[in-house]
Amino acid sequence: MTTYTDLNTSERILLGPGPSMVHPRVLRLMTTPLVGHLDPQFLTVMDEVQELLRFVFQTKNEFTLPISGTGTAGMEAALCNFIQPGDEVLIGVIGYFGERLCNIAERYGAIVRRVDKSWGENFSPEEIEAELKKKPAKLVGLVHAETSTGALQPMDEIGAIVHRYGGLLVLDCVTSLGGLPVKIDEWDVDIAYSGSQKCLSCPPGLAPITISERAREVMHERKTPVANWYLDLSLLDNYWGEERTYHHTAPITMIYALREGLRLVYEEGLEARFARHQRHAEILWEGLEGMDLTMHVPVEYRLPTLSTPRIPEGVDDLAIRKQLLNEYNIEIAGGFGKLAGKVWRIGLMGYSSRVENVTLLLAALEELLG
Amino acid sequence: MTTYTDLNTSERILLGPGPSMVHPRVLRLMTTPLVGHLDPQFLTVMDEVQELLRFVFQTKNEFTLPISGTGTAGMEAALCNFIQPGDEVLIGVIGYFGERLCNIAERYGAIVRRVDKSWGENFSPEEIEAELKKKPAKLVGLVHAETSTGALQPMDEIGAIVHRYGGLLVLDCVTSLGGLPVKIDEWDVDIAYSGSQKCLSCPPGLAPITISERAREVMHERKTPVANWYLDLSLLDNYWGEERTYHHTAPITMIYALREGLRLVYEEGLEARFARHQRHAEILWEGLEGMDLTMHVPVEYRLPTLSTPRIPEGVDDLAIRKQLLNEYNIEIAGGFGKLAGKVWRIGLMGYSSRVENVTLLLAALEELLG
Numbered sequence A, B: 001m002t003t004y005t006d007l008n009t010s011e012r013i014l015l016g017p018g019p020s021m022v023h024p025r026v027l028r029l030m031t032t033p034l035v036g037h038l039d040p041q042f043l044t045v046m047d048e049v050q051e052l053l054r055f056v057f058q059t060k061n062e063f064t065l066p067i068s069g070t071g072t073a074g075m076e077a078a079l080c081n082f083i084q085p086g087d088e089v090l091i092g093v094i095g096y097f098g099e100r101l102c103n104i105a106e107r108y109g110a111i112v113r114r115v116d117k118s119w120g121e122n123f124s125p126e127e128i129e130a131e132l133k134k135k136p137a138k139l140v141g142l143v144h145a146e147t148s149t150g151a152l153q154p155m156d157e158i159g160a161i162v163h164r165y166g167g168l169l170v171l172d173c174v175t176s177l178g179g180l181p182v183k184i185d186e187w188d189v190d191i192a193y194s195g196s197q198k199c200l201s202c203p204p205g206l207a208p209i210t211i212s213e214r215a216r217e218v219m220h221e222r223k224t225p226v227a228n229w230y231l232d233l234s235l236l237d238n239y240w241g242e243e244r245t246y247h248h249t250a251p252i253t254m255i256y257a258l259r260e261g262l263r264l265v266y267e268e269g270l271e272a273r274f275a276r277h278q279r280h281a282e283i284l285w286e287g288l289e290g291m292d293l294t295m296h297v298p299v300e301y302r303l304p305t306l307s308t309p310r311i312p313e314g315v316d317d318l319a320i321r322k323q324l325l326n327e328y329n330i331e332i333a334g335g336f337g338k339l340a341g342k343v344w345r346i347g348l349m350g351y352s353s354r355v356e357n358v359t360l361l362l363a364a365l366e367e368l369l370g
Helices: A024-029 A040-057 A071-080 A096-107 A125-134 A158-164 A213-221 A233-240 A252-268 A270-290 A317-328 A355-369 B024-029 B040-057 B071-080 B096-107 B125-134 B158-164 B213-221 B233-240 B252-268 B270-290 B317-328 B355-369
Strands: A063-067 A088-093 A111-116 A139-143 A168-172 A191-193 A207-211 A344-347 B063-067 B088-093 B111-116 B139-143 B168-172 B191-193 B207-211 B344-347
Touching: A024 A252, A040 A063, A040 A207, A040 A252, A063 A071, A063 A233, A063 A252, A071 A096, A071 A168, A071 A191, A071 A207, A088 A096, A088 A125, A096 A111, A096 A139, A096 A168, A111 A125, A125 A139, A125 A158, A139 A158, A158 A168, A168 A213, A207 A213, A213 A233, A252 A270, A252 B252, A270 A355, A317 A355, B024 B252, B040 B063, B040 B207, B040 B252, B063 B071, B063 B233, B063 B252, B071 B096, B071 B168, B071 B191, B071 B207, B088 B096, B088 B125, B096 B111, B096 B139, B096 B168, B111 B125, B125 B139, B125 B158, B139 B158, B158 B168, B168 B213, B207 B213, B213 B233, B252 B270, B270 B355, B317 B355
Parallel strands: A088 A111, A088 A139, A139 A168, A168 A191, B088 B111, B088 B139, B139 B168, B168 B191
Antiparallel strands: A063 A207, A191 A207, B063 B207, B191 B207
């Protein structure tokens, strides 16, 4: 008979693209015994989580809630509820997650037009407008913080352009929400989603999503039900709304965790939190450049939450990462897709973004590369 | 500025249809700091969870894993991967979750034929055979333990019948897995799913699923990709299989929790665990009948995990449940759908199935109904 021992994992310093380290207050809170998912006390928790999510998304959108799945479920919900077969969808692809937006949109019968740029670049508002001028699209999908490249997509003017051409704007904020400014209302984004396990310092398993009233109307007006029951946002609207119509059993402990993670953001304050992420990223960049590593993304649109130094010639990518993990308990990640073998991906998100982590990583890399 | 206090929920005794009480060992384990989802240590955890799930499902099915969503996601995955538009699907409806099987199957373009019986009954093998004789079906969906009625669906002969007519058998085991025998291989079930929050004593958020080789072939042979990326089991097969192809970030803490919940099942042993559930249910039934309450489901196919006493004439359903919750911190549930206002639903699942809980509930009900 097999014996299953106590779980006996190592204490890792998680500096990869996610999950980041969970804040100890969040971890401790997860020992809270559960109340039922229809308990009046839990309904209060749901309301608070919605308020706090509006705070971090910087939005007044009533439809703002965590989906009971990981960030990928958030991405799928952000697409499938707004696409009917034959709809024109424009996706900006600057990395792996743009590719994934295309793949998922196609599954729901969208006619996907993709615009590609090199992995590590981003789009100017003019480039988006030029594409829409050629042909409008019902949905325009962009990635705010591309986890596969470390590039930021500036959002100042794009919302207005997309709306001028009659479209809805979908934005992937998985690696930005809680780590750098995400201004849903100011940018006039219609649908945005994220994950719990990055800058919000919670375990993976929830996908915050927010939907503008404009998008909500499109969603409720669709003629055929979306070919996805679990991620049908009109059903979730009734579950999280006043009706509280049963849809599924909310992942109560994860919701508790998210409440605590969001409360930490609220206590720290958005500006202070963003400044902390920026400060520690700059220390990292300076240290890496001091070791003659080149950053893949120019500083003007480099993510503070995910840095991608190029791997120097002659350095064994996997060997270094294995040594970091096995000798120092530090996790960083390799490149992905077109950047495989070319960059490392170093995340400084949420509770992982601390000066002691940056200092240790730099010292360890110096020893290994030195 | 709003203040968000510490989470301050009451200590509830959860005797509703789920979530049940989470075992304290599982809760404590959730404070474990995370390793990355691609960390070799996490891959070992994934393997162990798969082994333990095979143990509790009583199967050798290689494809046995937890889906990163609640039981509803499990239900959807069990249907959508095997249905192509126009496929004939036969669903046995003896309660709310049979209805839901129909709804979800329809979303994927199935031609759904439903067979209804009263809420609280079940199907004989002859009844299923008679339906298939009229017209075969690609998929036959049944609910092993109907959470809305408290009725058990015996499974001894049905698998053989479904296969004789060339179909695949889907079984909802949400309220049975870990609380009463679920014999996937012996019964020759092709697709079965459950939830983490019932007899497995974990928080809600994961849906264990197991797939026979026969069903796995059907899944891999489909011509069009399933209109659901997150629940595409062929992608999950590669993620949990040897390739470890990235699909989504596994909900690490929930997987830790499930490992501990399953380890508790393994330590207790299946037979002892089922006997415990049965024993405490019988104490409950005897107590309720001693108060002149009638059980809605005959003892021959009454679930030990979910009991449905009829609410006596003149008793205020909601008032009693509110008193139980507010005065005794006990949660039970009301009826659902066709049984709304007619029965209570009392769950004794996993860690909730303890003699002290039954004794307290009976004493409290005696005082309130007095």
